[in-house]
Amino acid sequence: MSIGSTVECPTAVPARRGVPWATVLPVAVVMAFANGFWLTSLRGAVGAIERTQGPFASWLRESTLAVPAYVFAVLAALTLALRLFGSAPRRLRLVTTALMVVAAGTVAGTALMAASSAYDYHLQASQQQMMHAMGGTCAIANCLTAAQQASFGLAVRAVVYGSAILLVTNLAVVAWVYAIRGGRLDVASRRRRAVPDSAAGPDSAAVPDSTRVNQVSELRRLLAAALIGSALLHAAVVPEHQREWPAAGAFFMVLAAAQLWLAVAVRLSARLQPAVLPTVAALCAGTLAVWVYSRSLGMPFGPGAGIPEPVGVADVGASLLELAALFIALVLLRDRGWLRHPPASAHLRWLALVAVVAVTSGALAGSGLPVFDDITGSTGDSSIVSAH
DSSP states (O other): OOOOOOOOOEEEEEOOOOOOHHHHHHHHHHHHHHHHHHHHHHHHHTTOGGGOSSHHHHHHHHHHHHHHHHHHHHHHHHHHHHHHHOSSOOHHHHHHHHHHHHHHHHHHHHHHHHHHHHHHHHHHHHHHHHHHHTTOOOSSSSHHHHHHHHHHHHHHHHHHHHHHHHHHHHHHHHHHHHHHTTSOOOOSOOOEEEEEGGGGSGGGGSOOHHHHHHHHHHHHHHHHHHHHHHHHHHHHTHHHHHHHOHHHHHHHHHHHHHHHHHHHHHHHOSTTHHHHHHHHHHHHHHHHHHHHHHHHTOOSSSTTTTOOOOOOHHHHHHHHHHHHHHHHHHHHHHOSSGGGSOOOOHHHHHHHHHHHHHHHHHHHTTSOOGGGHHHHOSSOOHHHHOOO
């Protein structure tokens, strides 16, 4: 005699795979510090004397700041490999995946090296102009132009040769990590989740309300991260603007405090969303409008009234974060279909969050804080690091 049961038992089905952090973080950290060594060494080789004081401390600081950029590069490469080859690639595809990681790390390192060389050239050109204005002797015509062209050519060659060095270094790094892990390079995590049989049927593509709630929560977390990053950048430039004009310093203090408050409200209070989200959108749109106006026409008041301010590293980073926050706030406000699609996989969500961290850390290096003097140079040129 048998007793039938209509209760559906959960069955284990593969969850949407994500890229394992146990693969991403070791590769990214080793790449950052190995490539940072060459970046610091090449800076001394090309004669960028303004930034060669304390090379060990400079290497340690810059490499640490570069870790989010390499995390983003490795995560993007493994995400693409997961999409192309699946969670268990065979030998040839595994080698291709490793080469994709090498290429992504090299692109990130070359971009950082190019930005560093561009700043070195700016410092050298400024020093050459100062020396030329002091009335030095020169046997050839257009001495200043020739010296600046020579410095520029040296910087370009440093980037070209440096990119080749980074490629070889990253090949060695990935091969070393591959050997340490016993000949494995995990592309996807192996976690599984239990769902009812009915959930795996034809209607499983529909997005339930609980999934939509999770999507809203993920977007709120990303929005809060963007607001916090922008607030940190605005707080970092307060001392500089306070010296130039106390009213400007007070403005950035209030702006940073408002963005921090909004980040907390977005993350912790769902009931405040109808009021908070329009405030976030209005604040970000207004700040972006002020930034565009100050960089194109110049503010109509203050010490530099009517003079357009130069674009710097910190203000570009803050503007990118505010643009992302504005976009996310508008998506959450409208919600007319964007959140009804199947959710993105975990590694794509982490990729967006790591991008926010990478932009914030990179822009902080150009904010003019004293802790970053070895990175931004010791010239004290406020035009390089001005924000908004």
